[in-house]
Amino acid sequence: MSTFTATRLSAADASVTVLSNTSFVTDWARRYFGTWWNAFEVPANSVCAGPLVTADLDEKTVTDLATLVGARHHDEVTYAKARLALTRDGTGVITGVSPDEGLAYRSERFGGRVTVVGRTVEPLALATARIAREMIRAALLRDGWTLLHASAVVRGGRALLSFGDKGAGKTTTALLLASCGAQLLANDRVFVKIVGDDLQVLPWPSAAAVGLGLLDALGLYDVVRDRLKAGERLHPTQHQDVTDALLAGRREPLWEPGGGRERKVQVFPDQFSAWFGMEPATSACAAALLFPRIDPAAAPTLVDGDRVLGDSDFMSGATEDRYPDHFGLARGVDGGGSPLARSAVAGRLAALPHHQVVLGHDVQANTDFLSKIAESL
Template identity: 75%
Template sequence: MNTPTATRLRAANASVTVLSNTPFVTDWTRRYFGSWWNAFEVPAESVCAGPLVTAGIDDGKYAETLALVTNGPHDDVTYAKAKLLLVRDGTGDVTGVSPEEGLAYRSDQLGNHVAITGRTPEALALASARIAREVIRAALLRDGWTLLHASAVVHEGQALLAFGSKGSGKTTTALLLARRGARLLANDRVFVKPVGGELRLLPWPSAAAVGLGLLDALGLYDVVRRRLQAGERLHPTQHQEVTDALLADRREPLWEPGGTRERKVQVFPDQFSTWFGMELAAGGNAATLLFPRIDPSAAPAVINGARTLNEADFMSGVTEDRYPDHFGISQGINGGGGDVARATVADRLAQLPQHQVVLGHDVQANADFLAKLTDVG
């Protein structure tokens, strides 16, 4: 049995400790969160209080939990795109098993301690990171933060937020500005809270989804391909077809069956720095709102329109459908924050400078336009 190791995550006033008999798990936690949240090793023997995720490789215990759950009444639900068999006992504790991933979960009724048993280190590390992130999110939301559906970069402490639905250009806007010298704060969502006269922002660490076409247009495709050819890896949630396309030098977009959702490159947070040379920001103050729209035939420009913030610009239980709160971690709070906090943030954001913009397919022209508009680079 390996000696347990521990990593603590901290974001604002929220914290959680990941404790594991598999160093791969705690190493993964520090790598995954360290670029955006404060992630540091702590002595395992000092872990005695506070929110806790314990993770261990144990085939016997996994098999025992699987048998216990499948041989009795249970609910069939979905978590992280995988089937999860779920049982709630009379005390409010929750036990879940994902046969597809070889994972078993047990959470206490308050979500303060989630124990995960796995059969492989990588699956265990992924699950531990997801749960630890949910613990931090729940604590931040209870502390008055809200979670926006937006991309963001920071320049000289001031954050530029890009809003829009899928395909609107949020990620394009953020990455173009990051390539011009701004620091990347968020690819798809960001925490926000009024503090004094400012709207403070915190990142939401996650693998960033970047389409093959956008990767090529940004001049980053060959960087990724060379790294993969050298044996390095992208995030394991990336579909194998995307990896195969990169290795075969195929640059056209890939689509899931039905053609409604693009299969994209999944980039680790730290790979923005190590692979792409982009600096990451651990926080900032909201300063400007951008509402981009992509029109392949258009020249980049500021446009007139009535686009304002709406409910879709805040994350919620509905928009978090990949990781529903089966384990009771959120204690019932909306996935994007409380109603009062959301209303306050929406009112404060509405007072900031706003620009509706159209972007074309000329990447250099887009970059020059955004840099001039925002004083970046």
């Protein structure tokens, strides 16, 4: 008879419980979400109400659900970069099968109860964490939070948010400040909500993508390489070419074939503290906005400009592009928050101090410069 274990996640007033017949899944959830979303073990026999993700390692059930979906009219879609056959019955139950990953999904009660079944344990753990995160996201957005495309660090409970497109320097800014005493709240996105007179900020736990060149410039390359050589692992979404480059000691950036996107190191959330000594923050009040830009030949400095928040600074769509809301978790809420909440947050953010900065390739000069800005919060 299977023994079940359970982990509960909570962020603000949103919570989800992960229940599984293999402890690898619930251990993974506690590790992945950690202090960011207050992940802790709960007795499996206490799980009776509230949003729930049940994760079963059960090859037969995957086969049975694949047969069921194949016998019905179904749509062929993409989810988490994998094929997904998807069908919905007359009661609103959504069933999906991902043959490439050996996974099956069943969503009930308008996305409030989701079952994930897998043939092998690691894909099951990744898929379960992904669903649990999307359920938390949906609950927070329904409660008036918005989701910004920004990194964030915290000093004394006050958050400095950095905005910009890919390559602008959001990750560089966050990691430089976290390396000199600031707490790391988010690498790429944050939840924000007006609470009284404050603009509250919550983290979005996820693997962080850090380029090999940036990792080297920050003095973290050898830490990662030594850990890998000792048998530890980075996040499994990392491309094998990146792992091979690290083990071989190659430090130059890696690019997808044809000059596409850079292939980066994928760091678990908990590895920022365990490997790099960068402590996490779990919440803060927004205090200032930073708009960085990288110019390799420049000395770090403040620059004039009229950069303000735009639509690209808010996450949008039912969910992010890799994880469309195929399982009805969002219940119609936009992936970046309601228009009313977004407008209110944008107004509050516009009233905060704005700093447009240029950063060069001198790491120590960048760190000293950014620290002075952070200390002024």
